[in-house]
Amino acid sequence: xxxVDWEVVIGLEIHAQxxxxxxxxxxxxxxxxxxxxxxxxxxxxxxxxxxxxxNAEAVRxxxxxxxxVGAAVAHRSVFARxxxxxxxxxxxxxxxxxxxxxxxxxSLRIVLEDGSEKIIGITRAHLEEDAGKSLHEGLAHASGIDxxxxxxxxxxxxxxxxxxxxxxxxxYMKKIHTLVRYLEICDGNMQEGSFRCDANVSVRPxxxxxxxxxxEIKNLNSFRFxxxxxxxxxxxxxxxxxxxxxxxxxxRLYDSDRxxxxxxxxxxxxxxxxxxxxxxxxxxxIDDSFIRAVRATLPExxxxxxxxxxxxxxxxxxxxxxxxxxxELGNYFEAVVAATGTPHAKLAANWIMGELSGALxxxxxxxxxxxxxxxxxSGLLARINDGTISGKIGKEVFxxxxxxxxAADAIIESKGLKQITDAGAIEAVIDAVIAANPRQLADYxxxxxxxxxxxxxxxxxxxxxxxxxxxLNELLKARLGAADA
Amino acid sequence: MPHNLSIGELxxxxxxxxxxxxxxxxxxxxxxxRLNPPLNAIITLTAEQALAAAGAADRRRAAGESxxxxxxxxxxxxxxxxxxxxxxxxxxxxxxxISPYDATxxxxxxxxxxxxxxxxxxxxxxxxxxxxxxxxxxxRNPWNTAKVPGGSSGGSAAATAARLAxxxxxxxxxxxxRQPAAxxxxxxxxxxxxxxxxxGIVAFASSLDQAGVFARxxxxxxxxxxxxxGFDPLDSTSVDAPVPDYAAALDTPLKGLxxxxxxxFFDGLEARNAALIHDAIAVYRSLGAETREVSLPNLPLSVxxxxxxxxxxxxxxxxxxxxxxxxxxxAAPKDLMDLYERSRGEGFGAEVKRRIMTGTYVLxxxxxxxxxxxxxxxxRLITDDFRAAFEQVDLLIGPTTPTPAFDIGAKIDDxxxxxxxxxxxxxxxxxxxxxxxxxxxxxxxxxxxxxxxGPHFAESRLLNAAHRFQLATDWHRRAPRGYQ
Numbered sequence: 001x002x003x004v005d006w007e008v009v010i011g012l013e014i015h016a017q018x019x020x021x022x023x024x025x026x027x028x029x030x031x032x033x034x035x036x037x038x039x040x041x042x043x044x045x046x047x048x049x050x051x052x053x054x055n056a057e058a059v060r061x062x063x064x065x066x067x068x069v070g071a072a073v074a075h076r077s078v079f080a081r082x083x084x085x086x087x088x089x090x091x092x093x094x095x096x097x098x099x100x101x102x103x104x105x106x107s108l109r110i111v112l113e114d115g116s117e118k119i120i121g122i123t124r125a126h127l128e129e130d131a132g133k134s135l136h137e138g139l140a141h142a143s144g145i146d147x148x149x150x151x152x153x154x155x156x157x158x159x160x161x162x163x164x165x166x167x168x169x170x171x172y173m174k175k176i177h178t179l180v181r182y183l184e185i186c187d188g189n190m191q192e193g194s195f196r197c198d199a200n201v202s203v204r205p206x207x208x209x210x211x212x213x214x215x216e217i218k219n220l221n222s223f224r225f226x227x228x229x230x231x232x233x234x235x236x237x238x239x240x241x242x243x244x245x246x247x248x249x250x251x252r253l254y255d256s257d258r259x260x261x262x263x264x265x266x267x268x269x270x271x272x273x274x275x276x277x278x279x280x281x282x283x284x285x286i287d288d289s290f291i292r293a294v295r296a297t298l299p300e301x302x303x304x305x306x307x308x309x310x311x312x313x314x315x316x317x318x319x320x321x322x323x324x325x326x327x328e329l330g331n332y333f334e335a336v337v338a339a340t341g342t343p344h345a346k347l348a349a350n351w352i353m354g355e356l357s358g359a360l361x362x363x364x365x366x367x368x369x370x371x372x373x374x375x376x377x378s379g380l381l382a383r384i385n386d387g388t389i390s391g392k393i394g395k396e397v398f399x400x401x402x403x404x405x406x407a408a409d410a411i412i413e414s415k416g417l418k419q420i421t422d423a424g425a426i427e428a429v430i431d432a433v434i435a436a437n438p439r440q441l442a443d444y445x446x447x448x449x450x451x452x453x454x455x456x457x458x459x460x461x462x463x464x465x466x467x468x469x470x471x472l473n474e475l476l477k478a479r480l481g482a483a484d485a
Numbered sequence: 486m487p488h489n490l491s492i493g494e495l496x497x498x499x500x501x502x503x504x505x506x507x508x509x510x511x512x513x514x515x516x517x518x519r520l521n522p523p524l525n526a527i528i529t530l531t532a533e534q535a536l537a538a539a540g541a542a543d544r545r546r547a548a549g550e551s552x553x554x555x556x557x558x559x560x561x562x563x564x565x566x567x568x569x570x571x572x573x574x575x576x577x578x579x580x581x582x583i584s585p586y587d588a589t590x591x592x593x594x595x596x597x598x599x600x601x602x603x604x605x606x607x608x609x610x611x612x613x614x615x616x617x618x619x620x621x622x623x624x625r626n627p628w629n630t631a632k633v634p635g636g637s638s639g640g641s642a643a644a645t646a647a648r649l650a651x652x653x654x655x656x657x658x659x660x661x662x663r664q665p666a667a668x669x670x671x672x673x674x675x676x677x678x679x680x681x682x683x684x685g686i687v688a689f690a691s692s693l694d695q696a697g698v699f700a701r702x703x704x705x706x707x708x709x710x711x712x713x714x715g716f717d718p719l720d721s722t723s724v725d726a727p728v729p730d731y732a733a734a735l736d737t738p739l740k741g742l743x744x745x746x747x748x749x750f751f752d753g754l755e756a757r758n759a760a761l762i763h764d765a766i767a768v769y770r771s772l773g774a775e776t777r778e779v780s781l782p783n784l785p786l787s788v789x790x791x792x793x794x795x796x797x798x799x800x801x802x803x804x805x806x807x808x809x810x811x812x813x814x815x816a817a818p819k820d821l822m823d824l825y826e827r828s829r830g831e832g833f834g835a836e837v838k839r840r841i842m843t844g845t846y847v848l849x850x851x852x853x854x855x856x857x858x859x860x861x862x863x864x865r866l867i868t869d870d871f872r873a874a875f876e877q878v879d880l881l882i883g884p885t886t887p888t889p890a891f892d893i894g895a896k897i898d899d900x901x902x903x904x905x906x907x908x909x910x911x912x913x914x915x916x917x918x919x920x921x922x923x924x925x926x927x928x929x930x931x932x933x934x935x936x937x938x939g940p941h942f943a944e945s946r947l948l949n950a951a952h953r954f955q956l957a958t959d960w961h962r963r964a965p966r967g968y969q
Contacts, residue, residue: 046810047584047810048566048572048574048579048584048687049572049684049686049687050685053718054721083804085807090805091804091805092801092804272849272850274800274801274845274850275848276797279692279722280722281721
């Protein structure tokens with residue numbers, strides 16, 4: 001099978017924890033990080049006789065998601081029991097939706113870094129409850145059970161096998177991540193497990209209309225892990241097939257320390273879940289007026305915002321996508337543009353995606369908590385636009401603003417960073433530089449054009465980078481004279 | 486003696502200050518001490534709490550409160566969770582389980598001022614028709630202690646028949662109120678599915694379970710049911726419909742009432758039993774009711790349908806008993822599988838295991854369609870049969886059981902024969918309909934039951950029809966010898 005042009009096929013099942021205050025079937029709090037078992041009610045503990053009562057807020061959020069991906073919201077959906085024994089599953093079954101999910105077929109557009117677009121199909125999304133956690137650390141000869149998470153509402157979002165590379169998978173997952181935060185139905189916190197996915201991966205010879213046998217990689221909780229795990233799994237499957245082997249359908253776990261996927265023990269997956277409709281819960285019926293009411297609460301969706309950014313501000317599709325990736329980032333961008341004016345939108349975009357994003361990532365700060373807010377950044381950009389400082393000095397000013405919280409003008413003033421625009425002053429420095437470097441002058445005049453940059457550098461060094469670059473170029477050219485051939 | 490008085494008569498005496506709840510409570514506690522040991526009807530006596538509750542009821546009355554159940558003693562089936570009191574469900578699995586909360590039924594009766602004396606024996610997890618599957622041993626029938634009292638609410642039925650309390654609660658999943666009521670000669674009411682909250686009832690088969698009442702007359706049952714019934718936001722399957730005034734409708738004349746005789750219930754019915762039912766029908770005719778035969782062709786499929794649906798649900802409902810958080814845990818488990826296997830192996834009895842295995846099987850991949858799905862379809866057909874019948878008649882009438890109480894030990898090793906005991910009662914559960922059983926005579930000195938089945942939420946009509954019958958007859962006044 002060597003020499004085959006392999007096509008990668010990926011589908012994702014994303015679990016988004018819904019941001020309800022209480023659990024999906026009980027009144028217990030869903031807040032993260034409480035001491036073990038302090039947020040587990042009798043319902044969560046599955047005491048004899050207790051019954052589930054559906055949280056309407058979770059339904060509202062699921063419907064919101066459905067509308068956000070243009071999906072049909074089911075007027076009637078059914079909760080089913082998925083039966084298996086595990087200590088962190090107190091009832092011995094998980095309440096989920098099986099044959100009749102609340103959200104039907106929808107789709108989502110992704111934009112890749114090269115600007116190309118693709119539509120990814122969404123098969124369905126259904127409501128279910130999360131399990132608790134088993135704790136194995138710090139307990140000798142025993143396992144602990146923390147049921148705080150048991151009963152937390154999840155929306156499981158199942159995609160079509162429409163992705164053809166690890167990058168597409170990551171782009172899709174990021175897009176869902178963006179969407180659920182726009183809709184304010186999930187906090188998107190991946191470290192706390194609020195947003196995670198299972199990836200179904202297979203390969204087939206390009207042109208084949210049949211899918212290859214897939215492996216399911218469980219519980220990936222970062223974009224990087226999705227990319228790495230899929231890449232590893234694709235390589236594994238191709239190597240296996242090319243060496244005459246066969247892919248077996250199985251569940252695998254990704255080990256990020258070793259960057260490899262491994263099969264789960266067969267015992268862990270040899271379950272017959274015996275799904276059947278949960279007789280404790282009536283079918284979920286949603287009428288048009290409920291759907292209309294939810295639709296009225298939808299914010300501007302990321303795609304609409306990106307389209308608007310590209311159209312109104314002349315941004316590329318990719319930049320518009322990046323700036324609309326979260327509501328907060330989009331708001332920040334729009335506030336800066338409002339202050340600096342639409343003609344400077346591109347500059348604002350570059351600064352936000354460049355310096356600002358870099359600083360936010362480096363210091364792990366949320367954009368809403370940044371010391372350099374939209375007002376402060378527009379203050380800086382105004383000084384670049386009016387020629388008070390150069391873009392290069394601007395970066396230095398930004399760093400100072402970032403660390404001290406002071407305004408751009410105050411920093412420019414106190415550090416004396418104001419650009420030198422006095423032609424006489426610049427000429428004086430040029431003359432001094434030329435006088436100090438007679439050999440380079442001779443070489444330049446002999447035709448070594450590249451030495452122009454050397455002179456620029458020397459002048460900038462002497463002025464502490466403050467010489468107005470355009471002016472410097474002009475004056476330097478005049479002083480050096482044309483390079484003789 | 487107070488134990489022969491109706492709830493209405495007791496309430497009157499309390500209102501007139503001729504007696505107190507404390508006095509009544511002492512009286513019934515003393516009866517239980519004396520009469521329960523051979524019957525084994527009550528497995529947990531809560532004398533101290535009962536006297537405290539009786540004192541509280543007396544103070545409420547002294548403060549000017551009144552109410553039909555204020556200060557009236559009762560016994561709860563041990564399937565109802567009772568705050569601070571063992572709730573065993575008749576199982577070794579929950580022998581050590583002290584419930585941290587009250588079932589809605591318990592809370593409602595408590596707030597009505599009823600006084601819990603203790604908790605009644607039952608078939609393990611309500612799975613049985615003879616009360617022989619209880620971890621606490623069989624209950625004996627007060628009419629003849631060699632006989633079973635029926636099940637699963639056998640303790641509640643025997644306690645009511647033996648006048649150990651004015652009334653008792655029960656649950657009915659496939660006949661578990663009506664069948665023991667019939668075999669012990671008391672009045673038992675199984676309301677419409679959704680009429681009474683299931684919150685706090687240890688679940689057996691969630692789509693069939695329904696709480697009801699044992700009393701010595703329809704009039705008494707009406708008072709109790711009124712206190713139990715009504716919407717409960719904690720039970721998503723409870724129905725948000727107003728509770729009618731059952732007591733007010735009791736006396737409505739029956740003239741023109743259309744009663745359907747269920748042909749399928751009379752096919753092969755033993756002659757002496759059939760004669761009693763026909764006598765009862767004659768009473769109804771004399772009261773002005775019209776009777777006609779109706780047929781429910783799918784009704785004979787009730788038992789096999791039930792024995793797919795109920796075990797399927799039970800296999801899932803009982804998964805929570807895993808030795809991890811409460812209930813029986815095996816000694817020194819080696820690992821997780823050992824913990825599960827031995828805790829459940831030791832905690833559950835044979836009948837419960839049989840049903841868990843049956844239920845697991847019918848839900849398994851490859852069998853689901855042939856069993857569970859098929860049973861659900863048949864269930865719908867049976868429900869449709871009832872609906873069609875109720876377009877012609879106001880209520881249906883027939884026997885509650887094929888035979889009177891049988892000997893302890895006679896059927897326990899033969900599950901199929903045991904299951905057929907519920908042949909007349911299961912239909913109402915599958916269709917979610919209200920049913921009532923009341924005494925209508927004796928065969929071999931053992932009481933037999935007449936069953937009434939009504940359309941959804943027709944409890945008022947059932948209680949009215951039963952009450953008018955009880956005004957015209959005195960079968961319900963008979964007491965077993967030694968318990969008068």
